[in-house]
Amino acid sequence: MSGEAEFRRIAADIRRRIGAGEWAAGQVLPSRASMSRGYHVHEQTVRLAYDLLRRSGVLDGEKGRHVTVAHPPAMRTLTDMDADWPYSSETTDTRSQAATEELAGRLNVPVGVSLHHEAIECLEPGGRSAILISSWWRGRRRPHASATAELGAISLTEVQAHALGLLVDSLAYRVVRTRLDAHGAPVETADLILPLDRWTIRLR
Known part of the structure; x- marks a missing residue:
């Protein structure tokens, strides 16, 4: 063997x-x-x-x-895609990024324009990673009046899998959250990566 x-x-x-x-x-x-x-x-x-x-x-x-x-991971229910994380979190990256075609479409900005970027790892009370959030916005970070969300699934990259303690190519939920101003214009967009074994998604 x-x-x-x-x-x-x-x-x-x-x-x-x-x-x-x-x-x-x-x-x-x-x-x-x-x-x-x-x-x-x-x-x-x-x-x-x-x-x-x-x-x-x-x-x-x-x-x-x-x-x-290991203790079995806590199963949590995500009902509000825009809610603040109630436990501890760590900012892992704040380097600016050029807008890809996808990000440009989500933010209604030109492709290649410089975007502010923030990557945050949200932790369970026991210290295990629960959500990875990557956010992008242009210019000054502005308050928002509402948010939209699209739910899908992705295969984890090596970096994502390492952070979540899972195998590369494991499936995870991907929530694409876009925050909007009072006129409905996008002010910020984000990817929320949630392990399938730790979350259920409830739409309401």
């Missing part, structure tokens, strides 16, 4: 053992050395299995340290 197939097989078996109740949420798993002896493989193979399970949200813990069984 190839090395890649071997660590994926081990990851699947660890997932099965967790599901069977051998290890409970929050419990520390055996060390890589101990698991490698149990599975009769190199320690590196177990490390790869642990890394895969960590990225997919089954395990918690830093690389090179003890890993624990």
Whole structure:
């Protein structure tokens, strides 16, 4: 069996053992050395299995340290696309960007014009990332009177997947939110990326 197939097989078996109740949420798993002896493989193979399970949200813990069984992510319901996030958040990028054709259409500005940009990672109370928000606007940031939203799905990029602790190409909700002034003109647009395993969307 190839090395890649071997660590994926081990990851699947660890997932099965967790599901069977051998290890409970929050419990520390055996060390890589101990698991490698149990599975009769190199320690590196177990490390790869642990890394895969960590990225997919089954395990918690830093690389090179003890890993624990992750608590299931909280399922939240998003009802107001324009509401402020009630918990902590981190601004991860504020570099300006040139308007792509899509952004130009959303903001009614020329293609290539310089836009202000802000990327924010919204965190759950336990510290896990819940939403990634990228916003764009031209000139001074102005207040808005209303907002529109379009809901779709995307495959996560490497950067998005890393931030959310998921696998690349995992599916996520994508909410395109555009804020409008009192005359209905767009003043800001944003992409909200929400993991499917942590959210339901309620339209009203």
